[in-house]
Amino acid sequence: MKFTLDWLKAHLDTDATLEQILEALTRVGLEVEGVENPGEKLAAFRVAKVLSAAPHPQADKLQVLSVDTGDGAPLQVVCGAPNARAGLVGVLGLPGATVPANGMVLKVSAIRGVESNGMMCSTRELELGEDHDGIIELPQDAPIGTPFPDYAGLNDAVIDVSITPNRQDCMGVRGIARDLAAAGLGTLKPLSVDPVSTRGAGPEVRIEAPEGCPAYYGQTVSGVTNGASPDWMQRRLKAIGQRPISALVDITNYVMIDLGRPLHVYDRAKLTGALVVRKAAAGEQVLALNEKTYTLDETITVIADDAHVHDIGGIMGGEDSGVADTTTDVVIECAFFDPDHIARAGQKLGLTSDARSRFERGVDPAFLEDGIAIAARLVVDLCGGTASEVTRAGQSPLAAKTIAYDPAKAETLGGLAIDAARQKDILERLGFTVAGDWTVTVPSWRRDVDGAADLVEEVIRIEGIDKVPTVPLARLPGVARPTATAEQKLERRVRRNAAARGLSEAVTWSFISQAEAAPFGGGAWTLANPISEDMKVMRPSLLPGLLAAAERNLKRGATSVRLFEIGRRYLADAERPTLGVVLAGSRTPRGWQGGKAQPFGAFDAKAEALALLEAAGAPVANLQVMGEAGDVYHPGQSATLRLGPKTVLAAFGMIHPSVLKAFDLDGDVAAVELYLDALPGKRGTGFMRPAYTPPALQPVTRDFAFLVPADLPAGDLVRTVKGADKASIVDARLFDVFTGTGVPEGQKSLAVEVTLQPSEKSFTDEELKAIAAKVVAAAAKQGATLRG
Numbered sequence: 129m130k131f132t133l134d135w136l137k138a139h140l141d142t143d144a145t146l147e148q149i150l151e152a153l154t155r156v157g158l159e160v161e162g163v164e165n166p167g168e169k170l171a172a173f174r175v176a177k178v179l180s181a182a183p184h185p186q187a188d189k190l191q192v193l194s195v196d197t198g199d200g201a202p203l204q205v206v207c208g209a210p211n212a213r214a215g216l217v218g219v220l221g222l223p224g225a226t227v228p229a230n231g232m233v234l235k236v237s238a239i240r241g242v243e244s245n246g247m248m249c250s251t252r253e254l255e256l257g258e259d260h261d262g263i264i265e266l267p268q269d270a271p272i273g274t275p276f277p278d279y280a281g282l283n284d285a286v287i288d289v290s291i292t293p294n295r296q297d298c299m300g301v302r303g304i305a306r307d308l309a310a311a312g313l314g315t316l317k318p319l320s321v322d323p324v325s326t327r328g329a330g331p332e333v334r335i336e337a338p339e340g341c342p343a344y345y346g347q348t349v350s351g352v353t354n355g356a357s358p359d360w361m362q363r364r365l366k367a368i369g370q371r372p373i374s375a376l377v378d379i380t381n382y383v384m385i386d387l388g389r390p391l392h393v394y395d396r397a398k399l400t401g402a403l404v405v406r407k408a409a410a411g412e413q414v415l416a417l418n419e420k421t422y423t424l425d426e427t428i429t430v431i432a433d434d435a436h437v438h439d440i441g442g443i444m445g446g447e448d449s450g451v452a453d454t455t456t457d458v459v460i461e462c463a464f465f466d467p468d469h470i471a472r473a474g475q476k477l478g479l480t481s482d483a484r485s486r487f488e489r490g491v492d493p494a495f496l497e498d499g500i501a502i503a504a505r506l507v508v509d510l511c512g513g514t515a516s517e518v519t520r521a522g523q524s525p526l527a528a529k530t531i532a533y534d535p536a537k538a539e540t541l542g543g544l545a546i547d548a549a550r551q552k553d554i555l556e557r558l559g560f561t562v563a564g565d566w567t568v569t570v571p572s573w574r575r576d577v578d579g580a581a582d583l584v585e586e587v588i589r590i591e592g593i594d595k596v597p598t599v600p601l602a603r604l605p606g607v608a609r610p611t612a613t614a615e616q617k618l619e620r621r622v623r624r625n626a627a628a629r630g631l632s633e634a635v636t637w638s639f640i641s642q643a644e645a646a647p648f649g650g651g652a653w654t655l656a657n658p659i660s661e662d663m664k665v666m667r668p669s670l671l672p673g674l675l676a677a678a679e680r681n682l683k684r685g686a687t688s689v690r691l692f693e694i695g696r697r698y699l700a701d702a703e704r705p706t707l708g709v710v711l712a713g714s715r716t717p718r719g720w721q722g723g724k725a726q727p728f729g730a731f732d733a734k735a736e737a738l739a740l741l742e743a744a745g746a747p748v749a750n751l752q753v754m755g756e757a758g759d760v761y762h763p764g765q766s767a768t769l770r771l772g773p774k775t776v777l778a779a780f781g782m783i784h785p786s787v788l789k790a791f792d793l794d795g796d797v798a799a800v801e802l803y804l805d806a807l808p809g810k811r812g813t814g815f816m817r818p819a820y821t822p823p824a825l826q827p828v829t830r831d832f833a834f835l836v837p838a839d840l841p842a843g844d845l846v847r848t849v850k851g852a853d854k855a856s857i858v859d860a861r862l863f864d865v866f867t868g869t870g871v872p873e874g875q876k877s878l879a880v881e882v883t884l885q886p887s888e889k890s891f892t893d894e895e896l897k898a899i900a901a902k903v904v905a906a907a908a909k910q911g912a913t914l915r916g
Contacts, residue, residue: 129290129291129298129299129304130286130287130288130369131287131304132287132364133146133284133285134281134364135284135301135367135386136287136301136305136308138301138317138386139302140313140315140316140317141315141316141317142309142313142314143314146163146285149308149313150163150287152308152311153287153304153308155592156310156311156589157295157589159289159290160287160288161290162288163287163288164288165283165284165286166277166284166286167282169226169228170276170277170282171275172221172222172224172226173222173254173275174197174219174220174274174276175219175266175270175272175273175274175279176196176197176198176217176220176272176273177196177216178193178196178213178214178218179193179194179214180193180214181194184206184239184240185242186241186242189208190206190207190240191206191208191212192204192206193205193212193248195220196272197222197272197273198272199273203220204242204244204245205244205246205247205248206242206244207247207263209248209250211265212248215268216263217265217268217272218248218249218263218264219254219263219276220246220247221247221248221249222234222246223235223245223246227247227249227253227254228255229252229253229255249263250262251264254276256280257366266279280363281363284363286367289304295489295576296486296490296576297388297492297574298388299485299489299491300385300386300389301385301387302319303388305317306557306559307558307590316557319387319498321498322505323504323505324501324504324505325515326515326518327514327515327516328348328517329516329519330346330347330348330516330519331346331347331396331402331403332401332402332403333346333521334402334405335404335405336404336405336406338405339466340407340429340465340466341405341441341442341463341466342464342466342493342523342525343493343520343523343524344403344405344464344520344521345462345496345497346403346460346462346518346519347460347462347500347515347516347519348396348460348515348516349457349458349460349508349516350396350456350514350516351456352376352456352457352458352507352512352513353513354374354376354451355375356374357379358375358510361378361379365381365385368385374451374453375510376393376451376511379391379393379507379510380392380393380503381482382506383502383506384482384486388486388491388492388573389462389491390442390482390487390491391460392439392445392483393451393458393459393460393507394449394450394458397456397457399438399449400433400435401435402433402434403432403438404431404432405430405431405463405522406429406430406432408424408425408426408428408429408430408437409424409426410424410425412424412437413437414430414438414446415446415448416445416479417445417447417450418444422440422477424437425476427473427476428440428473428476428477429441429465429466429469429473436448439461441470441473442463442465442469442470442473442483442484442487443470443473443474443487444481444483444484457513458507460503460504460507462499463496465487467575468488470484470487470488471488474488490576494572495572496524500518528569529570529577530568530570531568531579531583532567533562533580534580535548535552535566537583537584538584541581542585542596543597543599544595544597546587546588546591550591551587554586554587555583555586558574558586558590559573560574560583560586618744618745618804618807619694619804621743621744622694622740622804623694626740629739629740630690631690631709631736632691632692633692633693633694634674634691634693635695636670636673636674636676636677636693637663639655639658639659639667640663640664640672640673641661641662641663642661642664644790644791645665645667645668645672646790647759647760647787647790648668648671648760649668651665651666653665653698666698667697667698668697668699669697669708669760669801670697670706670801671710671783671801672791673693673708674691674692674693674708674710675710675783675788675793675797675799676791677691677710678710678713679792682713682794687713688713688717689710689713690710691710692707692708693707693708694706694707705805706804707800708799709733709737709800710798711732711733711736711797711798712793712795712796712798713728713795714726715727715728715729727796728796729798730762730766730767730780730782732798733799733800734753734767734780736780736800737769737778737800738751741769741777741778741802744802744804746777746808747771747808749859750771751769751770751771752771752772752844753767753768753769753843754768754769754770755767755768757780758779759784760784760799761780761782761783762782762783762785765782766780766781766782767779767781768780776806777807778800778801779801780798780799780801781798782796782797782798782799783796783798783799823885823886825885825886825890827858827884827885828883828884828885828886828891828896829883830881830882830884830896830900830903831863831881832849832879832880832900832903832914833864833877833878833914834877834878834880834912834914835872835876835912835914835915836878836910836911836912837874837911838867838874838876840910840912842862844910845862845878845907846880848910849880849903852903853899853902856884856886856891856899857882857899858885859883860881860883861880861881863880864877865879866879882903884899
């Protein structure tokens, strides 16, 4: 729903700024989708007068104009418009201006050897119409030098709001103004209804299908002249994207957008007999105003005469009875169409229109009398003519709806305590009638209000939903408290982190075949009556199911498979909660920068294991990498992560080729198993991290290079160095491995960075030497000597 600020102020008496209006619209539930000022793109164009026009010396169709811009010295402008002449007042684009129609930036340039300082513009070039036969001609009294947007009234912001389906009353500018007035941004102006003088009987109208159209009003205006609509009306319609057509058509569009009341105007000379509201006959056709032919059925309401159908009721008029420039007599239609019938007909025909969008929401059934009076007044004032009396057929559904309301519900249902007098004022500003006993009568234009909860919503949205305090709900008796155990919370946390690392969760069967269990040592539990031979053994590991899933994905074209699963291993003594990970295919895709695709390796599996253990709360810095992970893994390309020599937290590495063959897998596959039941101690289950307390003194780093036996694991040396002085050493890490010149055969050089953290005072040179001596002595226990 679009409208201009000036249009809104025709209904709302307010001093509010545009920013205040935009804020209030969103606050009361009318979300602002966009704001545009069409005058901004024309700011560099101004009213100018042609002082003289002379032929161009090098081109027959061009003229050299002397143009008064109001700044003193005239400007020379080359122009090819046929209507350019001395004395013409038009619109000049100055150098630096951007022409809206084509994006061209004007500048001082030579046209066929003659300097031109800008451009005299046509309507199309300024995107104000389709006329391009000549430049714009303004009245002689137009003020020279005035910015064209100021003169033409184009500095009027266009506001686009999103109207929810329940707010049919805001499908017109007046309804939006009513909401803003209720929100305290001004006063709603009285609606002017000035019925025209009538003469003679109205048109013959009758209703044969009241279920689709309960009420139909018609009024004839004879002797009209259908010219162009006035500038003020065209300006408002153009601003919101409506193309002005003629005065009669523009009036119907204007009233629809202004007041939310769709209308239709027939050329009376094109009608044969009475206008009849009836159901269409099966297969009956109509040529609509969009120049498309629609085939109707007996569920669709139409407006017809004695000859044929003229109108798809409430959706779109027909081409053959539409008004034209030669129209002299018209019939104005103002009707109430049933919303459900309109919605079903529109869906069946696949036909949308501005009228349908309003009728299917539900227009004000009490606005027929005033609606046709306003339309007739506009027709007579703008087109002349004599109006007949109004013919009224049927009856609108006008039964008043009342609701018993308790002001306390604003707090009990809406969460905001509002004074009863304030609530009464809000409701009355919105058009509700509030009796002394708080019986509220719903206005005819609020079809969506059905009960006390709806009244609470109205009061709260106008008062301000941002004022509703955030209050936690009290736990009612019988409502269960959180029951997740520490183990369940651990699994949730690890699952989230695995997914965040790009792994896809798999859920595989807990039952596998004996052939799949064999590489993993066989199953401890075999079913006596399995569903099938392929689901006979309870899995001793999560890897068989993940390997089978990886094999299926790779054979279906997947190039990289990263799967994880959290489940149970079924061992002889117990069920063990476990997390399994399988990495198959390419770790990196092939490309011109990286060359051929790179497979996953053992260190990829180690990285996943360490990251997931850290997410689970394990002391990763204290873990040891020890030994082989078992027969399932490749020798020399696998290991376990342990907390001490006996507590195995994870196994990782490359899967053994014989296992890959058993699962029909080609290429390298890395895997991880995390033993969740082996994680140490009581783990915190909350989400709050401890407060960050940085040390007061800056840490110190020292580097050590050791010669060690070639087969010594680097992790053993790092762990030994870190434990050399637990009071001062807070971290140790390997940063270089070297073999070659200067390193004896059978040895390697490991460089370790040690981080020291002073507590109460900075280290002295003597203290640093003492700590270094401890590091060297501790490393010596691993067979390491300080490299010279």
